Amino acid sequence: MGNLYFHYKVESLFLIALLLAFATARAQKPQLSFALIGDASASEVIFSDDGHYMLSLYEDVSDFINGFILWDQSSGVPLYNFSLPDAKDPEAIFTTDSRYVLLNGKNEVQCWDIQQKKLVWSKSGMDHICRFRGNLVLLSGYRYGREILQLSNAATGDSLGVLPFSRNSMCNIEKPIISNTGAYLALRAKKGLENNVKDSLTIYETQSGSKLYTILISNEDDSYRFSANDRYLLCASLSGKVAILTAKTGDTAYTHTFPGGLKLATLSGNDSLLAVIQSEKYTSTAILHILNTTEDKVLESIPLEGSLYDICFCRSDSGVLVTMDTLKYFNRYKRTWHNVASWDDYQGTPIGPLSSNGHYYAVSLSSGSFQLIDADSLAVGQYYFCIPAPVMRTRFVDSTHFIVWNDRNIKGGTPEWLTNWGGGYSFRDQLVKWNAMTGNRQVLGTKNGISNGKITASFDGRYVLTGITENKKTIYDNRTGQQVSSFSTDPEYDYYNIIFSENGSTLFYLNISKERRLHLYRVQTRNVRTGKMTHSIPFEDCPNILGITEDGHYGLLSFGSDGNGTQEHKLIDLSTGKVLFSKEGLIFQATGSSMVAEDEEKSVFCHNTFYAVDQQQLQQFTIKNNEVKRGYRLPTYATTDNFYADKGWLTDKSGKYLLTQRDQHLYLWNGADGQLLDTMLFPGRLDQYRFSADGSFIFLLGNNMDSIVVCKWDLYQKTKLVKELENPLAYLGNNMVFNSLSISPSRRLAVCGSTDHFSLVYDLEAGKILYQLVMVGLSNYVFFDPNGQFECSRNIHDLIYYNQDDKIIKQENINTSYWVPDLVKKITHQK
Numbered sequence: 001m002g003n004l005y006f007h008y009k010v011e012s013l014f015l016i017a018l019l020l021a022f023a024t025a026r027a028q029k030p031q032l033s034f035a036l037i038g039d040a041s042a043s044e045v046i047f048s049d050d051g052h053y054m055l056s057l058y059e060d061v062s063d064f065i066n067g068f069i070l071w072d073q074s075s076g077v078p079l080y081n082f083s084l085p086d087a088k089d090p091e092a093i094f095t096t097d098s099r100y101v102l103l104n105g106k107n108e109v110q111c112w113d114i115q116q117k118k119l120v121w122s123k124s125g126m127d128h129i130c131r132f133r134g135n136l137v138l139l140s141g142y143r144y145g146r147e148i149l150q151l152s153n154a155a156t157g158d159s160l161g162v163l164p165f166s167r168n169s170m171c172n173i174e175k176p177i178i179s180n181t182g183a184y185l186a187l188r189a190k191k192g193l194e195n196n197v198k199d200s201l202t203i204y205e206t207q208s209g210s211k212l213y214t215i216l217i218s219n220e221d222d223s224y225r226f227s228a229n230d231r232y233l234l235c236a237s238l239s240g241k242v243a244i245l246t247a248k249t250g251d252t253a254y255t256h257t258f259p260g261g262l263k264l265a266t267l268s269g270n271d272s273l274l275a276v277i278q279s280e281k282y283t284s285t286a287i288l289h290i291l292n293t294t295e296d297k298v299l300e301s302i303p304l305e306g307s308l309y310d311i312c313f314c315r316s317d318s319g320v321l322v323t324m325d326t327l328k329y330f331n332r333y334k335r336t337w338h339n340v341a342s343w344d345d346y347q348g349t350p351i352g353p354l355s356s357n358g359h360y361y362a363v364s365l366s367s368g369s370f371q372l373i374d375a376d377s378l379a380v381g382q383y384y385f386c387i388p389a390p391v392m393r394t395r396f397v398d399s400t401h402f403i404v405w406n407d408r409n410i411k412g413g414t415p416e417w418l419t420n421w422g423g424g425y426s427f428r429d430q431l432v433k434w435n436a437m438t439g440n441r442q443v444l445g446t447k448n449g450i451s452n453g454k455i456t457a458s459f460d461g462r463y464v465l466t467g468i469t470e471n472k473k474t475i476y477d478n479r480t481g482q483q484v485s486s487f488s489t490d491p492e493y494d495y496y497n498i499i500f501s502e503n504g505s506t507l508f509y510l511n512i513s514k515e516r517r518l519h520l521y522r523v524q525t526r527n528v529r530t531g532k533m534t535h536s537i538p539f540e541d542c543p544n545i546l547g548i549t550e551d552g553h554y555g556l557l558s559f560g561s562d563g564n565g566t567q568e569h570k571l572i573d574l575s576t577g578k579v580l581f582s583k584e585g586l587i588f589q590a591t592g593s594s595m596v597a598e599d600e601e602k603s604v605f606c607h608n609t610f611y612a613v614d615q616q617q618l619q620q621f622t623i624k625n626n627e628v629k630r631g632y633r634l635p636t637y638a639t640t641d642n643f644y645a646d647k648g649w650l651t652d653k654s655g656k657y658l659l660t661q662r663d664q665h666l667y668l669w670n671g672a673d674g675q676l677l678d679t680m681l682f683p684g685r686l687d688q689y690r691f692s693a694d695g696s697f698i699f700l701l702g703n704n705m706d707s708i709v710v711c712k713w714d715l716y717q718k719t720k721l722v723k724e725l726e727n728p729l730a731y732l733g734n735n736m737v738f739n740s741l742s743i744s745p746s747r748r749l750a751v752c753g754s755t756d757h758f759s760l761v762y763d764l765e766a767g768k769i770l771y772q773l774v775m776v777g778l779s780n781y782v783f784f785d786p787n788g789q790f791e792c793s794r795n796i797h798d799l800i801y802y803n804q805d806d807k808i809i810k811q812e813n814i815n816t817s818y819w820v821p822d823l824v825k826k827i828t829h830q831k
Helices: 811-817 823-828
Strands: 003-006 020-024 030-034 040-047 053-060 065-072 077-085 091-094 100-105 108-113 118-124 128-131 136-143 146-153 159-162 184-189 200-205 211-216 223-226 232-236 241-246 252-257 262-267 273-278 285-292 297-305 310-313 319-323 326-331 336-342 360-364 370-374 380-384 393-396 401-405 431-435 441-443 463-469 472-477 482-488 493-500 506-513 521-527 533-539 543-548 554-559 568-573 578-584 609-614 617-624 627-633 649-651 657-662 665-670 676-681 685-691 697-704 707-714 719-726 738-743 749-754 759-763 768-776 780-784 790-792 800-804 807-809
Touching: 040 091, 040 360, 053 091, 065 100, 077 100, 091 128, 100 128, 184 223, 223 262, 232 262, 232 273, 241 262, 241 273, 262 310, 273 310, 285 319, 393 738, 393 749, 463 493, 493 543, 506 543, 521 543, 521 554, 578 627, 649 685, 657 685, 685 738, 697 738, 697 749, 768 823, 780 823, 790 823
Parallel strands: none
Antiparallel strands: 003 020, 003 800, 020 030, 040 053, 053 065, 065 077, 091 100, 100 108, 108 118, 128 136, 136 146, 146 159, 184 200, 200 211, 223 232, 232 241, 241 252, 262 273, 273 285, 285 297, 310 319, 319 326, 326 336, 360 370, 370 380, 393 401, 401 431, 431 441, 463 472, 472 482, 493 506, 506 521, 521 533, 543 554, 554 568, 568 578, 609 617, 617 627, 649 657, 657 665, 665 676, 685 697, 697 707, 707 719, 738 749, 749 759, 759 768, 768 780, 780 790, 800 807
């Protein structure tokens, strides 16, 4: 089958606004690719040499997920999404034959074959990637106590040697710079490649791999750039000096000094004109200077105001393009300014530099989208749209219904075209209840969705707390959809660490005075059914809430840290404020049947028992008769004392079983006496695991490259059924992380959310994925199954197209081939 995606046209210029793409999988089944991202911006656009593909880098600031989207340039169709959770400064390059894409994130380089849609090779420990000559790539990294520059074959990953430089001098190489024609390579080092120089720039010839020369850098903010034809290397310094060097020899061809520091410099196509930006560090004002290098004459000096990103000459050399809050063009003949493209309608600004493949400039918009500008006519060309979608979380509220919500607003603003789109799109906090068997939905809270406050759900999914107004918080019953209670917030305090007790009867939260200098802190509890405050305890030091017992009688808090990072933990009798237990150096992680990945949704209690790592061993603690008693201790291999290494430990609801995790190894213990019952090695990256409500099995969920790994660990039959499933998301190079998991009370279904903005419903009895859900605001949605069939809301139906072999299937052919009305009902009743 082909590729499924949404298509939306606005006044004939907006070709694609919302897209779902099904790409051919290894098993010749449709695979899904979304241009859905979170609170992200497109910071860079990379063109393939053949002009067929583009890669746009997005940086999601709210969910810490970076990645790349591979686009078909002519149609504007996003083909694949390479998500890189937690990647710092990700990089990507095309090989010169445009067949391979190399990605670098979290110090791991991956090479993907675009045509075969598969991972070819990967290498760890690399900091940067750069194209070299032909299909050679340069990998730089720190190994064996020194920096290495390794040449590799892009198709195989085989090493072909290293670039020559002093192996004895320690250096920190920044991202390599390849010249426009690929003839030269510039390597910038903080400590220098030669003779331990403080900062340097070394130029290599890519054809021979030989070093040409080294330039000493006077200031870390100095900028360097090759001319378009690679004849020259431009150097702009904060000292005010601009220099044009012959790229091959490093000889000085031209210099000019200005009274203030320089930020950027660029040459015209014929090398006769030079444009520089004079701007002091940490200022928002600048001056654009245009010089005739032949006559050493300043032709123009034009003041600029606002944040400046990049400059370049247009291909005709008739003027200079400047990216600020708008893309401006200065016509040097008419001496006039012209706004080529404005971002007022999109409530965003360009983020990254101008990119060019010789025919177009790519300029970033808001929400990960961007547009192309024709390099000759400067006409606004193709738009490439990403839909901003927060990461959704999921939880069953009963045997049939589950809730889907997000707790982060999109900060980048809402594009006007998306706001006015049929059905609307809300970036507010959203809470929707879905019937897993029919696909029917109910928007909870106000008719426009719950807003003005972070959503906190109880562990059983029944209750949810949110702020409808700034001065009021409301609790809803998700089973009935009705308001349970509400309470007015204290305008003098902020609210943090809000959690429900295990049975959903009590709220526990931290208040911090808005006047921070007063150092006023207090923890409070409220009755969920009435909203009335039941306890309020003041503290001189700021506590962090770890958990509350099911009966709401005891609370566990942590306080500060000493110079060694050791926290003090205290168990408080909430009725009296008395400290019953105090201990330093413990490490707590989420436990109890409510354990989830998010820090704000955890409980350390299972009834009146809690666990903590004490001197590298997991220790059981039990509250009895207002005293804390130590229980058994587990061996050091059972868990880790690294708080961020894994998810730690988990008990079933009754406390009969205790499950601990260390990396991919899991250990099942008797909760009463700490005896080891069973072990398991999970075949992949483990994201989530839960006990069923009756404690009869554990469901484990993770990822193994582009496959989903699931395991049903039957504790009664003592069996472990592991399955590796084809990922319906089918992002090429998918690094999706499952961020939530919930099992229905009937033990038949599981629902999970992911960092890729999808919810997945899994049949625990049949051992298969039933369908996937994508929410686009509160009003629009799409259901789709692993076979490529879909059902969607009315407003979206007319926007759906299919792409097969890069050809769009006509709208009238979709209904008979792919659209299945009442898809969810048919799936759930086909057993």
